Amino acid sequence: RVQVNSALAELFQGRVEIQKIGNITPWGVSDVSARIFDPAGKQVIAVHGLSATASLPGLGWQLATRSDAPDLYISSVHVAHADVALREDEELGVTIAATFLPRPDTESDTPASAPDAGPRLHIGKVTFDGIWAHGHAPVSPPLDAELKHLVASLWQSPVDGYSLEL
16 A cells, blocks of 8 residues: 555655555455545545456556556446545646646756656546535536446546546
8 A cells, every 4th residue: 555655646746545455466456445635735536445457567567667657557447435526726627637647757857858758547447336526616606416327438648638438
């Protein structure tokens, strides 16, 4: 858990804090609880009962050998419950949008990172049994909604941005 938190801390502007890992194998994890914080340190997501299928040695290899631009592929993720808090952000609309942006390279002596630097994330299938979304986004009324059985897929890269299919 500590090693995973440490590896994730280097990738994103926000912070992923794994609180519990119930079971771990070379092919994935189960019974995971985690909290995700926006760049200002405010919690934006809490997940409980997460399981994921992926090649953990492959993910580790990507993080170790391509730390500037790892290709992270997770074939499936299942979440029993997620609590999602929306907070306004002047630049991106909601703070959750900045949470998974690549962390700026502060240790480099070069003037700018390569335009394609940063993690590439692909999650083939994400299933949420329940999501409670609440908060406020710009130009909208306050949100307080519960979603049941949401299925999605996600792609993210520094070059192509985000793609979410529901």
